Amino acid sequence: GQNIDQPTEMTATEGAIVQINCTYQTSGFNGLFWYQQHAGEAPTFLSYNVLDGLEEKGRFSSFLSRSKGYSYLLLKELQMKDSASYLCASMDSNYQLIWGAGTKLIIKP
Amino acid sequence: IAGITQAPTSQILAAGRRMTLRCTQDMRHNAMYWYRQDLGLGLRLIHYSNTAGTTGKGEVPDGYSVSRANTDDFPLTLASAVPSQTSVYFCASSDRSGANVLTFGAGSRLTVL
Numbered sequence: 748g749q750n751i752d753q754p755t756e757m758t759a760t761e762g763a764i765v766q767i768n769c770t771y772q773t774s775g776f777n778g779l780f781w782y783q784q785h786a787g788e789a790p791t792f793l794s795y796n797v798l799d800g801l802e803e804k805g806r807f808s809s810f811l812s813r814s815k816g817y818s819y820l821l822l823k824e825l826q827m828k829d830s831a832s833y834l835c836a837s838m839d840s841n842y843q844l845i846w847g848a849g850t851k852l853i854i855k856p
Numbered sequence: 857i858a859g860i861t862q863a864p865t866s867q868i869l870a871a872g873r874r875m876t877l878r879c880t881q882d883m884r885h886n887a888m889y890w891y892r893q894d895l896g897l898g899l900r901l902i903h904y905s906n907t908a909g910t911t912g913k914g915e916v917p918d919g920y921s922v923s924r925a926n927t928d929d930f931p932l933t934l935a936s937a938v939p940s941q942t943s944v945y946f947c948a949s950s951d952r953s954g955a956n957v958l959t960f961g962a963g964s965r966l967t968v969l
Contacts, residue, residue, distance in 0.1 A: 788962065789961060
């Protein structure tokens with residue numbers, strides 16, 4: 748079956764670094780996405796990885812290892828506004844997204 | 857401002873009633889999607905449309921129907937609502953190019969009693 752696993756909740760301190768992990772098992776693979784969702788709002792796109800390696804975009808970076816079915820989202824210099832849920836999604840062979848349940852990130856001052 | 861508009865924002869509905877959630881986009885995206893989001897679960901695809909005039913079933917289509925008469929509109933209908941359809945519903949669209957990034961509407965919170 749298809750499955751996406753990510754931690755339910757994480758806590759970090761303002762100014763610190765946090766890594767949110769995601770493992771995936773999908774029928775085929777056409778890319779790994781990360782979305783951010785603030786409470787009560789719509790998900791918004793953060794990153795897309797289709798090749799192995801690290802993609803850096805400002806304070807956010809995303810890593811992919813296709814052989815391990817593994818990705819992580821790295822957030823640096825955490826700010827209070829980064830408190831949100833982070834959704835991992837894998838695109839399968841039919842180009843449909845399979846979503847994880849999301850990781851709720853709590854930032855403490 | 858370009859984007860997706862969903863209506864209503866929130867609705868309480870009696871079981872057995874018919875309900876249509878509206879979704880309109882002004883980005884001229886080919887593909888549109890309806891997801892439901894429930895606590896502790898990932899977004900689940902209900903129905904999708906790759907282009908105007910075509911629709912397809914997602915992971916959880918039962919009890920829902922959609923139509924795509926034109927590029928901009930993609931309404932979702934619950935023919936006879938049941939309590940298990942209580943959820944937050946998100947409409948999304950994409951241009952299906954490159955990474956196929958989804959743009960989401962603000963969501964419709966539906967409670968079926």
